Amino acid sequence: MKTTDLPRKRKTRWPVAVLGATGAVGQMFVRLLANHPWFEISELAASERSAGRKYGEVTRWLEGAPPPQAILARRVIACDPGVVSAPIVFSALDATVAGEVEMAFAKAGKFVLSNAKNFRMEPDVPLVIPEVNGDHLGLIECQRKNRGWDGAIVTNANCSATVAAVALAPLHQKFGIRQLFLSTMQAVSGAGYPGIPSLDILGNIIPFIADEEPKLEREMLKILGTYEDGQVTSAAFKVSAHTNRVPVEHGHTICMTIGFEEHPTPEQAIDVMRSWKGFPATAGLPTRPDHPLVVSDAPDRPQPKRDVNAGDGMTVTVGRVRRDAILDLRMVALGHNTVRGAAGGSVLNAELLASNGAFDSA
Numbered sequence: 001m002k003t004t005d006l007p008r009k010r011k012t013r014w015p016v017a018v019l020g021a022t023g024a025v026g027q028m029f030v031r032l033l034a035n036h037p038w039f040e041i042s043e044l045a046a047s048e049r050s051a052g053r054k055y056g057e058v059t060r061w062l063e064g065a066p067p068p069q070a071i072l073a074r075r076v077i078a079c080d081p082g083v084v085s086a087p088i089v090f091s092a093l094d095a096t097v098a099g100e101v102e103m104a105f106a107k108a109g110k111f112v113l114s115n116a117k118n119f120r121m122e123p124d125v126p127l128v129i130p131e132v133n134g135d136h137l138g139l140i141e142c143q144r145k146n147r148g149w150d151g152a153i154v155t156n157a158n159c160s161a162t163v164a165a166v167a168l169a170p171l172h173q174k175f176g177i178r179q180l181f182l183s184t185m186q187a188v189s190g191a192g193y194p195g196i197p198s199l200d201i202l203g204n205i206i207p208f209i210a211d212e213e214p215k216l217e218r219e220m221l222k223i224l225g226t227y228e229d230g231q232v233t234s235a236a237f238k239v240s241a242h243t244n245r246v247p248v249e250h251g252h253t254i255c256m257t258i259g260f261e262e263h264p265t266p267e268q269a270i271d272v273m274r275s276w277k278g279f280p281a282t283a284g285l286p287t288r289p290d291h292p293l294v295v296s297d298a299p300d301r302p303q304p305k306r307d308v309n310a311g312d313g314m315t316v317t318v319g320r321v322r323r324d325a326i327l328d329l330r331m332v333a334l335g336h337n338t339v340r341g342a343a344g345g346s347v348l349n350a351e352l353l354a355s356n357g358a359f360d361s362a
């Protein structure tokens with residue numbers, strides 16, 4: 001992460017809370033925020049099962065070095081806006097509770113950066129990948145008007161939709177996607193902790209992830225849609241998704257077959273992806289990788305084991321771009337599901353909001 005100076009006018013880091021801090025995505029938030037140049041963790045919240053106990057006691061740390069002692073010793077609190085004082089909250093809540101809890105925080109005037117599915121498709125809620133559609137944050141103004149609250153809910157997408165949308169954004173912008181077929185191979189960390197029983201997934205593939213295919217299809221169209229006059233018009237191409245759970249720890253890999261309005265050659269598509277810079281206002285943000293999208297020339301990449309941590313987990317790697325006998329092109333994309341597809345994406349959303357002045361009064 002870059003140690004970028006705080007945005008103008010701001011002298012101290014913004015206090016932030018993590019809701020659902022004990023889970024797979026919550027832990028990734030804690031990892032990314034522990035030394036963040038703009039945000040400082042002030043509170044960690046989870047269910048009543050964890051509230052009142054020390055974070056280090058109720059969290060089974062999943063990977064890498066554990067967070068600093070001061071964080072492990074902190075008491076977990078309830079996900080209650082009357083108890084959480086931070087004006088900005090990152091939500092890694094289970095979808096069964098996220099709807100009610102996130103709405104209560106927004107009503108209480110807080111900025112909610114959510115990973116849950118509950119509000120993603122609401123017309124007045126931004127569904128944002130900063131480099132792809134940072135301009136969709138304009139929806140916050142009409143959300144506040146519609147709902148009569150001072151807070152806001154900003155969502156990031158389903159983890160597979162995020163990987164696909166980063167890879168496809170430059171191609172859609174340049175050549176116009178007409179048809180898209182995709183098939184995912186999704187890591188077990190995408191199912192949270194403790195997630196899928198080991199005997200169900202070791203040496204196995206599960207060709208079903210509940211509700212994943214419709215989520216992936218509709219969210220991608222909203223992300224690649226256009227924002228104008230306070231509303232988002234979803235992209236109109238046809239999309240068909242298969243989603244599969246595979247015995248990989250981190251990283252969702254997606255095979256895609258794509259038809260375009262204009263019919264690029266593989267070389268033209270590669271050029272467009274390689275020269276893509278993304279939404280200009282994201283340049284220089286602490287969590288933004290130098291290259292959100294990388295195209296590999298190797299015949300056997302991307303691979304989760306080798307490419308999942310590209311750009312500290314924020315880079316999507318594409319490979320095997322080639323002609324297709326039915327549509328125009330085929331390719332493979334890979335991204336880190338709990339970093340780019342979850343916590344890292346949310347932190348980048350917050351950085352873009354902070355740099356736009358959205359948190360100036362927080």
Ligand SMILES: NC(=O)c1ccc[n+]([C@@H]2O[C@H](COP(=O)([O-])OP(=O)(O)OC[C@H]3O[C@@H](n4cnc5c(N)ncnc54)[C@H](OP(=O)(O)O)[C@@H]3O)[C@@H](O)[C@H]2O)c1
Binds near residue numbers: 049093190338
């Ligand atoms: N994993 C991924 O790759 C991924 C990617 C994108 C989006 N997401 C989304 O991110 C969210 C979190 O996913 P995850 O994989 O981190 O799940 P997880 O490991 O199961 O963690 C769920 C978190 O929610 C908390 N929680 C559960 N019930 C609660 C309640 N009644 N009140 C307050 N907190 C409660 C849990 O706290 P306790 O420990 O106290 O029970 C835990 O902190 C989900 O909405 C998921 O769909 C996940």
